[in-house]
Amino acid sequence: QSGPAGIGEHKFARISGNFFIRDAASDIFCCHAPVFSHEKPAPNPPHLPHHCSALSRSIVHFCKFIMGGTGFSFQLPRAPTPEEVKAWKTWVAERQATIEAYLKEHTSNEGETANMAELSESRRKRIHKAAQPEEPSFEPSLFSPEADIAMFFKTRCDDEFRSKGFPRVTFNWKLPSLRRSKWNAATADILADQWKFWYERHHLFSAREAPNIDVKAVIGRWIKYISKNPSKNCAQKDEDAGAKSEAAAARLTKRNTVAQLRLEALEVFSPRKPCTALTQMICAEAISDYEDDSDDPSGPPTRVIPFWRSERLTSLMHILDLASFQQAAPIRKKQLAALLVRKASRDANEDETAVQQVPHDLPQEAYNHQFLSDLAPLERHHLGVYMRPTHEATISEALDAFRELTEILPSSRAMCASDDTLSRKRRKTFAPIDV
Template sequence: MDPNANWPEGMYYDENAGAPSGSYEQTEQSFDDQVDGETELFSPLSDESDESDNEEDNPHIEPQLHAQKKKRNQKKNEKNRIVKQQTKKVLEVATTSQLPSHTSTESRSIVEFVKFMMGCPSRNFELPPAPTPQEVETWTHWADNRQEQITNHLDRYIERKNPKNATERKFLVTQELQRIKQMALPTKYSPARTVRNSNISVTVKNTCDHEFKSNGFPRITFDWSDPDLENSDWNSATASILASNWAKWTPKTRALPKDSNINVTGVIGRWLVTMKKETKRKALRKNGANITDPSVEQMNAKRKQSRKKVGELRFKTASTLFPDHPEIWACFTDVNGVSDYECDEDIRIPPRRINPAWRSAVFAELTHEIDVATIQLAPQRSKTSIAGRLARRGPREATNEEAEAEVVPMNYPVDAYAAEFLGQLSLLQRQQMGIQDDELAYSFTTALTDLRKKTRSSNSMIE
């Protein structure tokens, strides 16, 4: 029976994969047998500079042939150097700098790349099981075990070959290491199934799988219970490899701006937090728990009522300040235009604002400046209560789950919506939402400038 018959396209069954995942039962002698059998497999870990070193130490190669090969290798090495520089630059960006909005094109690309490598389709996907304690333990010691295995093999190999001098010994060691690099790794690796209808090629997936296998991973997954990358070595290493491979793949598929700084590992970490919540929710649902807890429903209803009152305050202020510009104050009639919030356990601390994924920055600034004016215009006896209702801590971005649950207000001017959100809509969807594409005669930016001339510069309670 063909062992490859039921495997996804582009994948293969590795007969020389060695011991089952989670153990290292392969003996040193079996490793020697594998090397002597000359089982070869393409490895991106092979270094062409090693070939050049081999030729210099081999006295049997003619000088002319050696010169030709050396020149050819120099060209290859220069080409590889340029590619590595470009990849390094993108990778540095990928693991540092700012965290883009979860609705941005880059964030969605990163998440889709991670899901693809784990065999998860875009919708209705099941996350792969978390690594078992045995898998984590094996992976933790994989590098040390592999190094010891190769060292012992080289000692026996050199003893059998009995080189005459140090130069010949160096040549034999280098040559044998090169052969080992090209062999199937002694790790049983289970690649995820290939997701169809994706713009990520099977070749890219195979390269990523090989890097995970080369680092001792039995498969690609995360510890979903501990999304903090600083707390989990497994998650941190997995996120780093995925970030590196995304950084290599994305320049070939899209043109990133020269000043584009994307924290890829940060995006992956943020997605893991969302997936932890989703995993917990699915577990409760699977166990028959009541997801619609009455206390949760009551809390949601209370928050919506609070947002409605905030919207009423803002509408009254906006219609007072901009009586001749209904296109401005009309944006404060919909409760869905008011950002949601999350409360702190300490009731003395103001709630944290959750920035709606659909709302533009200028509309958010105008909204918050109207809050400043609302407090200033409030009667003296009501200032404290109104300020308390409008008070918010520093904001945070909505998670993927929160963004999907948002009810986006309709019939707003185009300037009210974030560019990233608009980019996800088709022309028909924009028309259905009644988004007003015509540029406002009195824009949000102008309204914000005029309003700031009338209000004080800051108010710590609502910043």
């Protein structure tokens, strides 16, 4: 080809990304850097999504499905016995030895490389198939009648576990680590690959590209959580459905009461600036749910913070509780303490997030950024998310105002102490007045 302007009679060619310019007289190539680079940038490393994001919940949901359960009805399958782990490790070692012997025998005669990584995909598959030891007996989990995933994907996943020497699909729950347990690591690898296969064919609900996430890390995080909190994720077989419904109704009644108290507390701030948007945020659906302590049912419950709710709105809810208590008459404070006091707080888990009712028609600042990032523009429109009018009070403004109203400053404590002293002196000096 003719060279660019200014090169004259020189010829140039691109070899391995560089320009090699040839002088017509000497026929010598000189290396020059390319004018334009068409190399693709290095891909971003996979990230770990929030544990309650739509993708994390999808991965956990798929893992539960493969192990025979869904949602709150999921029960931990039996951990592998020492005999099962030993048999699986023996099977893997035999398979590896067979593959190495097969490679040594065939590559020496055929002139191929003995490195599996350098062989073609089709060649590796043929070697794996030829070197496959006898598969152990496999115990598939039951197909859950509540499942919303086709049986085809479970059968495909079970076949993959069977072909890798596993007797069944489970984790070592007593050692919930992917680094310290080879069984767990291999199980997570298979589940991650099978989830990707299912997701690519199932995510009709999203027009987004395939996510660049660390699926195996999501599974590792989940088995750590569920191993420590089995009671929150395993359904009680003897619990009646009617009892569950009654308990949920009782909690909703309390949440309605708490919402009304917070609305009354907000009236202290409303004369300063319009609070229509803030009032909409304080509804029963926006109030944290709670769970009783199984070890001490008579003690304060634990607050369960909804995933969809922003941190600022959560802070406002809690400071409104304080304002409600401070405004209450002394005779009512004990009743409010029993209603509002919580032992601790925790974030909602994957199952709780999946069934939580997200309130519609709230300003954008009421919703968690992570929650909104899972929604397409059409889904946000259907939810009724809107931008708060500029003349309306913001959550931050209400927070600052109530912090000033509820905080007891050191100077205020000194003033209160002097007022109490003066009141005691007056009670000694003046006789009570009959009315």
